[in-house]
Amino acid sequence: MKIRLIDKSDWSSYQKLRLNALKAASESFGSTYEREVKFSEQEIIERISPNSSKFFMGIFDGKELIGMVSFHKEIGEKDRHKGDIYGMFIHGDYQNKGLAKLLLSTLINKVKEEYPDLEQIRLSVVSNNISAVKLYGHLGFEKYGVEINALKTGDKYFDEDLMVLFLK
Template structure:
């Protein structure tokens, strides 16, 4: 498997994988499949986002097919400019437990260091044990739990907030 930064030309593959993610693991994302499908001009919006200077999205490829994604969002306020957020991590079920997720996060961490970031933050649904273990494996540590962070029609989900301090 290989990783690389995605760009606007990857918008269609990204969108297809994003829809898969929302169907496969709906509790892991704030956006729902229905909301994503209703967005006007999604490919144009995604292409612009993939080409932006504020965020970087990385893809994991198996035999040239996009099978994993993760986004690094740099904080823009000067007092927070040393921080970045890890967003929208997803690996297709057929590509899980093959080392690609660690490879993808390692690429994101290298990029964060190149940007001069000092810490990375993320939130993960507390019940998502495999994701929490993955993040811990690459060095993230929990610094708190937000109770009832996500409200679903029939229940609430708690989120673990995690941080990785990067060596400077």
Template sequence: MEIRLLTPADARNYWTLRLEALKNHPEAFLASYEESVTKENAVEQTAQNLTAEGNFTFGAFDQDKLIGVVTLLQEERKKIRHRANIFAMYVTPSRRGVGAGKALMTAAIQKAKDISGVEQINLNVTASNHSAKQLYTQLGFQEFGLEKNALKIDGVYYDDAYMVLHLKR
């Protein structure tokens, strides 16, 4: 398995995996499949996002096939530039349990440590996603809050757990 930063050349494969994630796990993402699948110029916009300053999207590849992704985004505003956020973490179901998620998160954490001034990484995760929460806890993240009814999908509410990793400098 190879972990590397994605480039604009990976945009189409990223978008395909992103739509899979939104379809399979709507409770795990703010964006919806229905909104995303009709988005104009989605691949082109994705390619631009992959080169945006402070935006680092890592991919896990198994024999050149993209099987997982995670994005690390540094905050831009002066008072919160010491923070970075994890977004869009996903591993395709057939490849879960082989360490791709841990490898992706480890790469994102290392990148955050390499960015001057970043002192903590924040993320939120569906509170009922115990395997993801367990992974994040193993990597040093601590839960600091819970938002009840954060998402509502087809009349069902989902809570979000907020987690933070304080980087040791």
């Protein structure tokens, strides 16, 4: 297994895994399969290309992307001390093997190195995703709130736990 930044050359692998995630865990993401299956190669490349305030990180089994997560640093004058984690997903065949913890730990270490002034990393997780909530807790994230009915699929609502990792 190898962890590295996802870049434009990974666009097809990223899209394949992202669409898998949107099907397998549709309640966990703000977007939908139906929306993202229409994205063009250029749209995907623009999304995943790293810049000074964001990057996508992946875990690869050989050449196959099997897990991913993204980090976005706030850039506003009053909130640039914060960043957010989005889109965490490990392919079903690779879950429960410690890879999510490894991927997130690597991301957190990269954030600490590249953004030394960053004070906190936030994320939201569907409240009933007990294994993810537990994982984030093991990595030091603390729950600071709940967004009631944060996501809606059809007529079903999902609450999200709001979590933060204080770096300073």
